[in-house]
Amino acid sequence: MGSGARTASYARLPFVVGVARTVAPCKAVVVYASRSARGQVDGLGVVCCDCGAPGFLLLVSANQAKTVVREKKYQARVFGMRSIDSIAEDYVERAAALDPALATFAGIAGHDRELPDLSADGFAERAELDRSTLVALHASEAPGLREQTARAAMQERLAVAVERYDAGDTTSDLNVIDSWVQYVRELFDLMPTEGEEAAANIAKRMAAVPEAYRQFSQTLLGAARNGRPPARLQVEEVAKQCAAWATPEDSFYGGLVKRLTGVPDSLRGELDASAREATAATARLGGFLRRELLPLAREKDACGPEVYARASRHFLGAAVDLAEAYAWSWEEIARLRAEQAQVSSLIRPGATREEAVAILDKDPARRIEGRENFRAWMQELAERTISQLHGKHFDIPEPAQRIEAMIAPVNDGGIYYSEPSEDWSRPGRMWWSVPSGLDSFATWKEVTTVYHEGVPGHHLQISQSLTEQENLNRWQRLMSWVSGYGEGWATYAERLMGELGYLDDDPGAYLGMLDMQMMSAANVALDIGVHLELEIPKGTGWREGERWNAGTAWEFLRAHSSWDEKRLRFELHRYLGWPGQVPSYKLGERVWLQAREEAKARAGSAFSLKDFHSRALSLGAMGLDPLREALPRC
């Protein structure tokens, strides 16, 4: 259309806000707003400058609107575009408000008394924020490399989130480790427990548990009736978790109230009442799962190729050829098995891995009795590692030099890291949720765990991002978590400690590292195999030609890990219910190693490992695809 038509459509708009680039077929749109009687922007719309076709919505602020409305012509373009950092800043604020759980995990203050809306509408609202932010990012200015990297990182995360929401993955998710049932409880582990304000926050938040669980039950029920039922095993196991947290004389919330210190008498009644309500709601949720959801559950653990492909992209931040990754995992298993055999004979000449493990497990010098003694051992090792690495292999920022080893207040099994809060008042912590009955610990297996969770693993990576005030925007520092990047880095860090010589004087700890690596490699084969119901390939010497299922997965896991049965059983349930997550460790490590090789090739003799690590970590967490693009440019 000619300029006359453009002027005409432009002139009809009530309140022009700006111009931004847009999707095909139109090249540019005018963003306009209607104004309320009080002069505030109360509605936004867009229209193509060329053809007048309606476009998408763009996030704008009232200030930009005012600036732009004074402009009569298309120069408004400049003002209509927002910077990546301001979009990111806005997103953090709004995402924290829509999801106070995310706020607590990210250590953002101000939402400590709330829980998210877990109704279908609540999920829709959060997806809408992702969607509109994507549009804003698309139309944003990214003048330099730093902004372009930030934009690519955020676009990748939000796009896959929107896609998973639209496909119904997000609202149907129920598993033993990473679903809303656990988030709601785990939030309380991260909250301060000392003083009046802490107690008041906890009381209010506990009082919100019944509504959150009621909403979540309805959301799950709706998803199941709409063709997205959870797997039977996950429903049964989560119901058991609920029952364990709601044990009348030993409930999680009752125990939490007992741990609070400095509580004024005036708050006691409220705390006890809301702990009782939260406990009852947890028990009710368990009952709902057994009675109402279980009859709708699917028998199969396998999630199937479509869900799996999205899940894999979500956890890796990269589209990976799954058939290639599956084949590669078997090669990696064979390579590690040969290495295990070598190291085992250092423990006793000619010993097999199983014999070496038995020797190490029996060695009293490698055992610690009692949970508190074990916690203290982890703490001491983590601190020693920080002081050994700092200045030599890494420059560890000052606030990141503090880490706390913790025994988690529940007994589900599993070890995890929780990040520092934005203001560092809450330090980075590694938690071990020790299975009940376990009170004796073999240290040879856990040296690598401390490297993985602490330094140079998760704690270093996450803390370093948090200190990058200059290079990273607030979303990158606080909300960008990608399993393939973070777990990939922590898995890379396990072997790195071997490469740097820290496992040289102890073949036991070296074998422990290889065991962790073996488990990560085995889990790539297991996870892809089980969820896509693949065949076990020829030449592996184990159930060749058979198809994976939960039974073969258990047998495989027992054969590839030295963990005790209780912990391993939890791991199996976790893999079956959390498709795509566990391959992100080894597949992420693979990308980190490839990236290092590429950096070496680029730099030649000038290559410095310390410098490579420092530059790579200062980019902040992002999907592995954007990371591959960003690394050669940084």
Ligand SMILES: [Zn+2]
């Ligand atoms: Zn990890």
